[in-house]
Amino acid sequence: MNEHLQFAEDLDLLAFGLLEPPETAALRAHLELCAECRARFEEAQGIAALISLSTPAAQPPAHVRAALLERISAESARPGHSAAPAHDAAAPRPSPKSQNFWTRPFLGWAVAAAAILIGLAVTIPQNRRSQDELAALRSQVAAKQDELDRTRAVLDLLRSTDALRVHLVSSTAPWPWPEGKVYYQPKNGLLFVASHLPPLDPGKAYQLWLVPESGNPASAGIFEPDAKGNAMLMSHKAPMPMKPRTFAVTIEPEGGAPGPTGPQVMVGEQ
Amino acid sequence: MDRSDEASRSQRAETRVPDPALVLRIVNRDELALAEVYDRYGSLVYAVALRVLRDGPAAEEVLQDTFHRLWSIAARFDPARGSLPAWLAVTARHRAIDYLRQRRPAGESEAVAVEIHLPFDLEEQISRNGLMDHVRGALGRLPDAQRNLVELAYFQGMTHTELARSTGEPLGTVKTRLRAALASLRKELAEILRPSKK
Numbered sequence: 001m002n003e004h005l006q007f008a009e010d011l012d013l014l015a016f017g018l019l020e021p022p023e024t025a026a027l028r029a030h031l032e033l034c035a036e037c038r039a040r041f042e043e044a045q046g047i048a049a050l051i052s053l054s055t056p057a058a059q060p061p062a063h064v065r066a067a068l069l070e071r072i073s074a075e076s077a078r079p080g081h082s083a084a085p086a087h088d089a090a091a092p093r094p095s096p097k098s099q100n101f102w103t104r105p106f107l108g109w110a111v112a113a114a115a116i117l118i119g120l121a122v123t124i125p126q127n128r129r130s131q132d133e134l135a136a137l138r139s140q141v142a143a144k145q146d147e148l149d150r151t152r153a154v155l156d157l158l159r160s161t162d163a164l165r166v167h168l169v170s171s172t173a174p175w176p177w178p179e180g181k182v183y184y185q186p187k188n189g190l191l192f193v194a195s196h197l198p199p200l201d202p203g204k205a206y207q208l209w210l211v212p213e214s215g216n217p218a219s220a221g222i223f224e225p226d227a228k229g230n231a232m233l234m235s236h237k238a239p240m241p242m243k244p245r246t247f248a249v250t251i252e253p254e255g256g257a258p259g260p261t262g263p264q265v266m267v268g269e270q
Numbered sequence: 271m272d273r274s275d276e277a278s279r280s281q282r283a284e285t286r287v288p289d290p291a292l293v294l295r296i297v298n299r300d301e302l303a304l305a306e307v308y309d310r311y312g313s314l315v316y317a318v319a320l321r322v323l324r325d326g327p328a329a330e331e332v333l334q335d336t337f338h339r340l341w342s343i344a345a346r347f348d349p350a351r352g353s354l355p356a357w358l359a360v361t362a363r364h365r366a367i368d369y370l371r372q373r374r375p376a377g378e379s380e381a382v383a384v385e386i387h388l389p390f391d392l393e394e395q396i397s398r399n400g401l402m403d404h405v406r407g408a409l410g411r412l413p414d415a416q417r418n419l420v421e422l423a424y425f426q427g428m429t430h431t432e433l434a435r436s437t438g439e440p441l442g443t444v445k446t447r448l449r450a451a452l453a454s455l456r457k458e459l460a461e462i463l464r465p466s467k468k
């Protein structure tokens with residue numbers, strides 16, 4: 001308790017970044033161990049954030065947005081994938097001869113008739129193509145609607161006051177340690193996000209497990225991390241009706257296993 | 271101002287994609303979602319960076335860096351625990367102060383640890399503009415000496431020792447004034463902060 005009193009009044013100063021490095025280190029070490037002080041520190045951070053928000057908005061130049069999006073696009077782009085230029089300055093210009101073509105009447109009419117025939121020949125497949133494109137668009141709209149429904153379900157899960165939130169950590173992996181977070185509610189399903197996952201060997205997959213107080217673990221699904229080691233898993237159906245006590249991620253054969261058999265990557269308890 | 275304004279604002283609020291949904295899309299590498307978050311909060315982040323740095327090109331660099339940071343760590347950002355605009359503002363402030371002091375940006379672990387506990391509907395309060403007026407009012411009601419110290423500390427990133435040197439006040443006085451200022455702010459902003467408690 002005395003320790004709390006000793007630290008409490010410095011928590012505001014820490015949140016504002018006002019302490020000197022040795023004081024900061026001591027207080028941060030205490031925060032690691034003390035949930036009460038951590039809660040107060042987080043509130044102080046909230047006050048600090050509000051002061052940031054008090055700054056009158058200023059409109060940044062448009063080129064920053066463009067540069068940002070270009071930067072992330074460049075990072076995401078695969079080798080060999082590039083956008084076509086909007087204008088091709090090197091494109092050949094029509095020759096003077098072709099510009100005079102329509103001044104020759106008979107040839108002109110003949111070509112016009114041929115053009116109509118060619119046009120008809122082109123239009124019929126084009127109509128078919130338009131129908132295909134329409135079907136593709138309908139499919140895209142349905143996919144977007146599906147995505148929206150999924151996003152709504154996830155939001156319900158995140159906003160739910162009784163959803164279980166569990167932090168999964170690794171006790172064995174080298175730095176940077178894999179970690180993840182599970183949001184779980186029997187009614188709305190499950191969302192799992194993870195980072196710093198090591199790449200998998202061929203033929204392997206990560207699998208998330210829900211472990212009840214008693215009984216067998218239930219699989220929540222398999223997943224693979226992206227190139228940066230991030231992964232996300234969503235399930236709209238809860239793998240088990242009750243809230244599990246423990247969540248764990250193991251490495252299993254590709255396609256998943258009926259029960260955990262491989263090495264444990266991270267684990268978290270509520 | 272009038273009813274039609276209110277109606278259009280509430281209609282806008284209904285059609286607005288919530289921040290957590292955008293964060294999830296960013297986790298899924300959706301560049302358009304990042305663009306939308308930028309359109310929503312770019313001016314706020316830029317304003318914070320500009321306030322600290324007082325230099326347009328430097329603030330632009332911090333602005334871009336802050337959103338790039340969000341792109342990089344989105345999977346680790348917990349929208350249920352933290353407010354996105356608050357995280358962006360605090361990250362911009364940290365990065366701007368680092369820039370000001372020519373320090374390298376804080377390590378990943380420190381930046382990720384910034385989970386700001388605020389009400390979940392903060393984004394809506396920002397869009398109404400009432401929140402900023404409330405905070406500005408709270409700052410404005412502080413005695414001048416306290417407000418100056420808070421602004422120097424917050425926007426210049428000075429430690430209390432540096433503040434004492436800069437203002438010529440004894441260290442003890444600086445600490446006492448700062449603590450009094452922060453206690454007043456905590457009291458004034460309590461009604462905003464209280465709903466965040468779970």
